[in-house]
Amino acid sequence: MPAQPRTAYHDTDRERWVQESGKRVGRTAFERDRARVLHSAALRRLAGKTQVVVPGETPPDGRQVPRTRLTHSLECGQIGRELGQAVGCDPDLVEAACLAHDLGHPPFGHNGEEALDRAAASCGGFEGNAQSLRLLTRLEPKTFDATRSVGLNLTRSGLDAVLKYPWPRREGVRTYGVYEDDIEVFDWVRRDAPEGRRSLEAQVMDWSDDVAYSVHDFEDAVYSGRIDLDRLSAPSERAEVFALAARRYALAPEDELAAALDRLLATEFWPTGFDGSRRAQARLKNTTSELIGRLCLAAESETRDFFGPVPGVRYAADLLVPREARLECAVLKALTAHYVMARADLEQLRARQRAVVTDLVEMLAAGAPDALDPALRPDYEAAATDAARLRVIVDQVASLTDDAALALHRALGT
Template sequence: MADRIRMPAHAQAAYDDADRERWVPETGKRVGRTAFERDRARVLHSAALRRLAGKTQVVEPGESPPDGRQVPRTRLTHSLECGQIGRELGQALGCDPDLVEAACLAHDLGHPPFGHNGELALDRAAQPCGGFEGNAQSLRLLSRLEPKTFAETGPLAGRSVGLNLTRAGLDAVLKYPWPRHEGVRTYGVYEEDLEVFAWVRRDAPEGRRSLEAQVMDWSDDVAYSVHDFEDAVYSGRIDLDRLGAPGERAAVLALAADRYALAPEGELGEALDRLLATEFWPKGFDASRRAQARLKNTTSGLIGRLCLAAERETAAFFGPTPGVRYAADLLVPRAARLECAVLKALTAHYVMGRADLEDLRTRQRAIVTDLVAMLAAGAPDALDPALRPDYLAADTDAARLRVVVDQVASLTDDAAVILHRALDR
């Protein structure tokens, strides 16, 4: 039976049957939920989302400040917080809130163990099969690997189609809606998954992201820049008083200019000064209950500041209800992007840039590299039962290596360490 539509009148007209279509048609679903509510539920109940609880965000899962009262964020908590931010921002712009939230919850599903450090190692190991990219892996997981829906008839008969999300749902996850090609570092689809990619992108402007994907992307930036900053302040790794020292300030601004924003350091300094001048900027954090409350107000204030800037800029250009999908773009003022870049640089300088982490990162990369080699040598028996049929059906060395990469990418940080220890005996 058809999904019931429950959206504002303008949104009902904006999302058509093609937006709600699934790669493999489904029948017999109970009435009472919209197609996008169902997308959100499928992601929320997926094993892939649960695994994010054991995957690195900035510091390792389980690493806590000395007092043990606060646990740093993981990929799971980040995704949940990103979902809340994206839901509200998308709804304010007239997007379907369940559609945007589903994309936010799903955007990191393909990330491997050990964060971007693990992604770098896995990309190197996967070069013979076309490389590894966390965003492309997310699409692969949603449309192939996550066990939920199988095609029973037609050209895809007998094949898993993952969560079988709607066209608009998969498109909203596509942060980089193009395949890998020369000169491009980030991409959203592997060669093996071009068939579903072509279906998702039918009639979409080439290389252009949907409004929902843009909302997801900005919500992701806001969530991790603000929340990672909060974690770093709470843990004592950022001493805000040190920012007054010229050397410390210069180091942060240089990092922001080099890694997070193509902007002069002077302009980034103005962004930092604007943040320091806000009424909610944390000062003199001592971990007391009152200081913790002030820090949470900082988090709320920063999220509101960055999201409202985008909401107002977009509404000012496109009108109060900009439209959905490709009717509008999310416009984020330059000032807001630079403030976001400064927040990222603060965490990168004081947390991720710590010298004592380099030995750990080296070991993590070695674990990922070894796992690919050891699983490939022991395949198919060494692989998870769910992946063995894929390996046996593969007809080239590259295709078989891709299956091995699928397994390594799915591992949590702890599972990678444990499996490495078991295979290395």
């Protein structure tokens, strides 16, 4: 049986890197964390960053307004808030982490992330999750200590809840949550935390992220006509989807993935016969709600069955997600990846985006410090090594929206 859960947050959980005084009475520390993320410029910039469909790209009929990183983060926050509260977490703390989890992602989605990682090789690479921590603790202007910006100065628990990968870069491990430059604050955040283990709040954030983008991207793809649900009975189509799911999202045999898809197809809310009518749109929206409830309730029930009615906070419990739910989530992701992201007509666009990111790093380096944003010039001038200077340039490129990256590329190239 699990140990007696810790159901309350301690003073160390609410501690900030720079202690603050004189704040208005009546709000909790975690309500302040949520407000700081919600009002940040970094969150607003996500409106112009790729989720799956490029912002501004509209299907031929013009009906759809596809999701961006911002709308995804807001929806993730709503899912995480309710799931977190159901398993004993502070809802404002979990929502703040959900809102913040994608702040460090660069222009052009994961395509831009891969290009920026290669361009940043000599300063330790680029990882969107590590960039989120850097932005929250250094780049986003809100609070200063005696020498420099400390970002939004969130609580220890707030920062820990954002750490999807609570470890530095390791040989052979693609994902990580902190650059070497930011180890000092990372160690402060992780004080007394079990090495390599994510807090319950971070686990809720991560599953909420998976649920949000798997379900909402599927909804967008069906609405835009990019997924023809009638084709899912064809063996060849199914085989391609399952192969992609196993390769990217879940190491599982085809028969398990097929069973996961068949469970979804057999539900009474599956959006068969979508024709774009108002009634069909309502049915599709109901599908979205039902899928979110199905995946979240599976995790809530499994967790509460094992840890008790109030599982706990921080490291008192883990979020337990049944394998069946994870495979259903993986199949939903694979459907969107196969029918939307793997489209052959997008490869030329992706190549152009990668070139823009690579060029921007080179052009900003050639024109620094004058070519840099005024907020970053002092960091560049204070940098003692070429690697540190490159990291500042990477910070600027990562902050750009898709359109801003294209505009800056044009401006620097003239």
